[in-house]
Amino acid sequence: xxxxxxxxxxxxxxxxxxxxxxxxxxxxxxxxxxxxxxxxxxxxxxxxxxxxxxxxxxxxxxxxxxxxxxxxxxxxxxxxxxxxxxxxxxxxxxxxxxxxxxxxxxxxxxxxxxxxxxxxxxxxxxxxxxxxxxxxxxxxxxxxxxxxxxxxxxxxxxxxxxxxxxxxxxxxxxxxxxxxxxxxxxxxxxxxxxxxxxxxxxxxxxxxxxxxxxxxxxxxxxxxxxxxxxxxxxxxxxxxxxxxxxxxxxxxxxxxxxxxxxxxxxx
Ligand code: SF4
Ligand code: SF4
Numbered sequence: 001x002x003x004x005x006x007x008x009x010x011x012x013x014x015x016x017x018x019x020x021x022x023x024x025x026x027x028x029x030x031x032x033x034x035x036x037x038x039x040x041x042x043x044x045x046x047x048x049x050x051x052x053x054x055x056x057x058x059x060x061x062x063x064x065x066x067x068x069x070x071x072x073x074x075x076x077x078x079x080x081x082x083x084x085x086x087x088x089x090x091x092x093x094x095x096x097x098x099x100x101x102x103x104x105x106x107x108x109x110x111x112x113x114x115x116x117x118x119x120x121x122x123x124x125x126x127x128x129x130x131x132x133x134x135x136x137x138x139x140x141x142x143x144x145x146x147x148x149x150x151x152x153x154x155x156x157x158x159x160x161x162x163x164x165x166x167x168x169x170x171x172x173x174x175x176x177x178x179x180x181x182x183x184x185x186x187x188x189x190x191x192x193x194x195x196x197x198x199x200x201x202x203x204x205x206x207x208x209x210x211x212x213x214x215x216x217x218x219x220x221x222x223x224x225x226x227x228x229x230x231x232x233x234x235x236x237x238x239x240x241x242x243x244x245x246x247x248x249x250x251x252x253x254x255x256x257x258x259x260x261x262x263x264x265x266x267x
Pocket of ligand 1: 112113114115147148149150151152153154202205206207208
């Protein structure tokens, strides 16, 4: 297993016993015997820094991880199946399991007050994938651990969205920035926080992220968009635009937020 993941520059993975409590979408469970969950983390933090001042979250400045996961599963699923003699089934995002809890129960990190999984090596700048299979393991789940609860994320959150062990989704500006239609008040909140797509504030202030390593995966580090602008988004072909996470909305949403931020700056 180590060899298979090493080839992919993935070091954070864990094999745990299958636990029905981790299932959130049973309809997506594969047919047949499932005995274990192989959970792994894909780090995406790029050493590149934005030159522009359009607040676009780091995960959205690199190519969309769904494309990466698709290619990864095409490589590792056959390799794992061949090695262990049982079929493996890969999932990321559209998953039968609560991936964050799988990672926490696999000992891959703590759960932050900001609700994110925070890994010791790569911080919270990780995507999570899982593979289900009939492979047997004695590794039980570990107890879920919480962050140091310093409160910095809650104090810094521009939407006051971080409560006691809960994120108030309707207040989170990351969500608001991705809404198709926003009220004037919502648009103002997003622009006032300097945001155009997503929000990294509660990640960037977190002390557990201070020493987070950069991703060793070129798919992310070599695709970082460091100089975004409305002109650059408008000029993107549909094909190029579709490679980034913000493409789940049409260009209008990102452009709307960029123009709102420009308006605010010009006032
Ligand atoms: S900023 Fe502090 S409270 Fe928030 S997730 Fe990080 S360690 Fe936890
Ligand atoms: S992403 Fe931004 S708005 Fe949402 S909880 Fe974190 S700091 Fe608050």
